[in-house]
Amino acid sequence: MAGTLDSTLRLDVIIIGAGISGLATAIETALSGHNVTVFETAEGLHEIGAGIQITPNSSRILQRWGLSNDLWASAAEPTSLTVRRYSGEVLAVEEDWKEKIRAKYGAPFIEFHRIDFQTALYARAIELGVQFRFGVRINSVNFETGEIASQSGAKIRGDLVVAADGLWSLCRAQFLPKDFEGVPRPTGDLAYRLVLKLDRIQDPELREWVSNPKCNIWMGPKSHVVGYSLRGGTEFNLVLIAPDDLPSGVSRQAGSVEEMKALFRNWDPILNKFLALVSSVKKWKLMHRKEMRRWIHESPNGYFAFVGDSCHPMLPYLGQGANSAIEDGAVLGRLLGHIQSKEQIGKALRMYEQLRKPRGDAIVKETFGQVTIPINPLGTIAPRTIYAPFPIRWCCPQVQPWLYGYDACVEVDKALFTIRGQ
Template sequence: MTQSSPVSKLNIVVVGAGLGGIAAAISCALAGHSVTVLESAKELAEIGAGLQITPNGSRLLKQWQLPQSLWDAAAIPTVITVHRYSGPVLAREEKFDKNILAKYGSPVADLHRVDLQRALYQRAIELGVTFHLGERVLSLETSKPRPVVCTQSGHQFSGDLVVAADGLWSKCREEFLHAKTSPLPTGDLAYRIVLTLDDIKSEKLREWVKNPEVHIWIGPGAHAVGYSLRAGQMYNIVLLVPDTLPQGVAKDEGNIEEMQALFNDWDPILTSFLKEVKSVEKWKLMHRQEMDHWVSEQSNLVFLGDACHPMLPYLAQGANSALEDGAVLGALLGEIKSKAQLPYALERYESLRKSRGEAIVRETFLQRRDFHLPNGPEQEKRDQIFLSQLGKEIKGAFPSRWTCPEVQPWIYGYDATKEVEESCANEPFPPA
């Protein structure tokens, strides 16, 4: 994808240098616009855990020509397995990597968040994007045609458009809605664990890490996901369990013994990995109510990612959807011939993205329900659906949306660039 030169070059201010913010910056820069990114952190964090980038996201990373080093640092899972919490296999897809590539033309790539953020940042810099770190938003003025972002350091940043990509605790959202609200707890929290090969003594476990697969263990009120990172040199585990954090506490240091006790009767493979953990953090999983609109009345502020549709991690779509948002926004802004067409581009962005983003949010809650069923008749019925298709081509609705033939295609098969091309071909923007 080469950089284009629109007739009318916009000055765009992106608030937030997370994955969605930098993705939007890249996409808008490729569309020929001038982009400035504001980030509250004083440096881009060298911390984080794993991400599963599914084909709807990985095809964008390829289109944006991210460096080969990113793909060298990926782990491409060859198999995906769903286990009953105690270990027995409920579902297993062999040749998962080959099947995904054949269906969607782009892989599932398991990446360390740091590697992806670094690669996006490097590409954005190559495209001329300017970054200002340590700039926390204080206020946002959008009542006039040219919006102004004021930061706590006393600086002001003005442009033709502000892109709010500042996450779950979005200050831009607060300013837009004229209300200070907190995210809503879901009742779950996540323990996030990353182990290196050096952390792992057991040769059997080391072989698990070196041969990338995805394993999901589902049990009463909880589930766990494990997969390799960095070409089989690291292992990422996410434990999704009932929330025990106090109200108002979003993140805290986890107690290892407490964490291990929650999984005492689970698969010995999983508990063996947990015995290698030296420290862990637990994160309260939260969500937000849907917003009525993602675009301001003045057509000078637009939202993307967790700032408007925060996603629970049950389908690994938070990062992928943020990448999609950035891609669609930039591609639409590449279609405008004058600044007078900006409102049409933003209206089209909301119409293309809002329903999909919110549908995926709802699907994550359905996946949580199906993975967390308490022992009993519903769980037995679910497991029978799993086992009746074990080793066969899956037909119809399936409890794991990762391989469900009704859900997987509309999530993984989405092509953000193609959607914009088809939309603009079918319904061009009105003349400026």
């Protein structure tokens, strides 16, 4: 693999799925000079109307991608991060969060509306010449030939096929031995997700919480809540984690507002004032999967790779699902920019797996560590100064640098330099 991004080689890369991992892979692969076609079952972009937290490990990638000014203008950048006991008392606080994060990592911790974010990624991919085929359901993947078949019977081949089809990945189901794993497994938790608009909030205290972006985390018995601003402080996003009571086989459905309020009625009065404004809510079963043994497949006639939730679905407790998916796309696409022949695709994929799988699997494990926060008999974590190991991993002096300090481009370039030096 040569050390240049201006190779004349143009691969035909097929990506299955137009979610965040698919769009990220499409952008970086197109920037590396290859032809990219994305196949998506839905008739268009299909992100839900909720918030997304972009941490420095991926915001530094987004800055390099040249996304629209409108997207950056829509960001909310929290000025502090506060961890509260469920009843409202402050357990730990990081003031000047915005400035500290930028100073430590050279990139921001920002919050977007998911629809704005996915739309901006899609627009950038279009600018780079990525082709999209919406409303096309892929029924089968031939891992030996690199050929995919749609529900209509059409067959498409690419030099490389990338599975970016999420938690319920068809590609994963066909790739793994039948005795290895079935469907995703429930964690025992569910998430209520909701967004409140500032123009519908009259209470001055609540308006200040929304218009002056901060990140707040409430910890309680068997539950926790994360709240943060969106769209420049004009909307407020809440994610409430509670024990799962959805029926078996149901992954999401409309929730009962009254039931949600009852679950959190003894929590912080501020939180309950927000919940009093809610008119409807959806709840989502939180699911996970076993670790995959391999993220790539090579054969004489076909190459295949997994990215994002298709190979390492992450629970929301660390806010790293989308960020890790962006890392995957950046690493894979950048590696493809260094190959000089189709015979080197396999080498690029092996390097992708070596760079990404250990980190992706480790973050998955760390999310479960965030769930098991020490609880005292009253059902609350005890106040403590922030020092390692701190139970809230977002501000733990050990975990935070490992998560946020990662630079996908640097990791690729270091790996390539090592190979060239051998």
